[in-house]
Amino acid sequence: MVKSRDGVVRGLGPYLLLSVALITAYFHLPPVRTVAQSAAVIGIPVHFFASLPSTVLQAMQGHLTTTDQLRSDFEAMRQRNLILQARLHRFEFLENENARLRELLSAIPFQAEQVTLAALIAVNPDPGALAVMINKGSADGIFQGQPVVDSGGLVGQITQPGLFHSKVSLITQEDQAVPTQVARSGLRAVVYGGGFGRPLRVLYLDRNADVRAGDLLVTSGLGGRYPPGYPVARITAVERNLAEAFMTIAAEPASHLGRDREVLLLWLPAKEVPVPDEQPDAQLETEDDDD
Amino acid sequence: MISVNSAQQHSWVPFATVFIALVLLVIPAPELIRGFLPDWVSLVLIYWALAVSTRMRLSLAWLSGLAVDLVILGIPGVHALSKTLLVYLAKHLSLRVRAYPLWQQSVVITLLLGLELILFAVVDLVATGSLSELHRWTGVIVGGLAWPLVYQALRRSRHFANLSR
Numbered sequence: 391m392v393k394s395r396d397g398v399v400r401g402l403g404p405y406l407l408l409s410v411a412l413i414t415a416y417f418h419l420p421p422v423r424t425v426a427q428s429a430a431v432i433g434i435p436v437h438f439f440a441s442l443p444s445t446v447l448q449a450m451q452g453h454l455t456t457t458d459q460l461r462s463d464f465e466a467m468r469q470r471n472l473i474l475q476a477r478l479h480r481f482e483f484l485e486n487e488n489a490r491l492r493e494l495l496s497a498i499p500f501q502a503e504q505v506t507l508a509a510l511i512a513v514n515p516d517p518g519a520l521a522v523m524i525n526k527g528s529a530d531g532i533f534q535g536q537p538v539v540d541s542g543g544l545v546g547q548i549t550q551p552g553l554f555h556s557k558v559s560l561i562t563q564e565d566q567a568v569p570t571q572v573a574r575s576g577l578r579a580v581v582y583g584g585g586f587g588r589p590l591r592v593l594y595l596d597r598n599a600d601v602r603a604g605d606l607l608v609t610s611g612l613g614g615r616y617p618p619g620y621p622v623a624r625i626t627a628v629e630r631n632l633a634e635a636f637m638t639i640a641a642e643p644a645s646h647l648g649r650d651r652e653v654l655l656l657w658l659p660a661k662e663v664p665v666p667d668e669q670p671d672a673q674l675e676t677e678d679d680d681d
Numbered sequence: 682m683i684s685v686n687s688a689q690q691h692s693w694v695p696f697a698t699v700f701i702a703l704v705l706l707v708i709p710a711p712e713l714i715r716g717f718l719p720d721w722v723s724l725v726l727i728y729w730a731l732a733v734s735t736r737m738r739l740s741l742a743w744l745s746g747l748a749v750d751l752v753i754l755g756i757p758g759v760h761a762l763s764k765t766l767l768v769y770l771a772k773h774l775s776l777r778v779r780a781y782p783l784w785q786q787s788v789v790i791t792l793l794l795g796l797e798l799i800l801f802a803v804v805d806l807v808a809t810g811s812l813s814e815l816h817r818w819t820g821v822i823v824g825g826l827a828w829p830l831v832y833q834a835l836r837r838s839r840h841f842a843n844l845s846r
Contacts (some may be wrong), residue, residue, distance in 0.1 A: 417756075430752075444709055
């Protein structure tokens with residue numbers, strides 16, 4: 391095969407130029423991003439086939455469960471629901487009280503986030519990254535950087551929304567960092583992902599900071615990306631080394647990290663826009679509300 | 682054109698193998714082995730570029746790469762760039778590499794996949810300023826080791842498709 395330099399220029403050149411142009415345009419022209427999001431629907435048949443084994447397995451498990459098992463499951467869930475209901479009433483009471491106290495302190499009122507349920511697609515979206523895929527996309531109003539939680543706590547954030555599906559980067563991914571605080575002491579700390587098979591890290595905490603193994607880290611709300619109060623990680627090991635200025639702290643994620651079948655997407659409340667009629671049962675609040 | 686082979690050719694087979702590779706790329710795997718999985722699409726494209734080098738078009742490589750970018754919701758153009766380059770090189774080397782024994786082919790494949798990884802790392806460095814892509818070198822090694830298997834499987838599909846050169 392005789393190929394001259396001409397062959398490179400004519401054969402390979404246009405494709406390389408086209409690729410580089412596409413990459414550059416993706417970073418600098420917002421419409422290209424939108425087009426790429428829409429074009430990502432061609433991935434749906436691939437995702438369908440990739441998730442087929444897990445879907446079939448789940449369906450088979452569903453068929454194999456006996457009525458007795460279902461009945462006992464149902465009973466357990468009913469009881470759990472009762473307990474949660476009771477707790478919720480208490481939570482509502484506390485929320486109202488908290489709002490009133492904040493008003494007395496003339497602090498910014500705490501606002502509840504809106505949530506949407508999304509199901510996980512059983513595919514591994516990025517072979518080189520710790521990420522999961524969900525079945526909601528920009529067509530459902532999903533946006534880049536949106537926080538994702540499950541029943542355990544913070545899962546991660548949306549890093550790539552497609553039109554009908556999106557990629558969620560888990561907090562365990564190496565390039566992810568979450569501003570948190572220790573639930574017990576209020577101490578602020580940033581939790582960094584560790585990568586494949588490695589624990590989360592809490593970096594740059596002073597040697598004599600008040601942290602111990604077992605402490606729960608919750609989102610602090612600083613940075614504005616994640617709303618405050620969601621569990622992020624539990625500290626598993628604290629190592630104080632006298633020769634170093636900072637501690638070595640390992641932590642494990644509080645959420646199930648995409649092992650649940652569903653996750654919740656959060657919409658942070660818009661800032662500086664108080665919504666007084668959002669809580670109709672809070673009568674005490676209306677006393678000094680200006681309308 | 683007069684076809685020497687009287688049997689029918691199934692030219693859809695390479696496309697089907699690329700599709701299967703795409704599915705394998707995103708199939709769920711336990712976190713422990715996920716870092717060791719090779720880029721199946723690269724392997725499949727390299728095979729076709731080696732085996733039917735004159736028929737393999739760069740446009741197919743580019744489109745497959747773009748499909749990878751869209752399927753994994755990555756930056757469009759990155760895999761398109763790397764896949765086109767890989768196929769170009771493989772086409773160039775095909776006459777020589779086809780004569781190698783399988784283990785020697787594996788070495789060449791490992792080098793090609795390594796080159797692709799370096800390309801990813803460069804794009805990652807320019808785009809985000811991190812070098813995290815280089816952690817995936819295990820996939821390159823496993824890709825080279827998996828080559829004999831991929832080769833055998835795809836050779837069957839090629840014989841079924843009745844394609845040559």
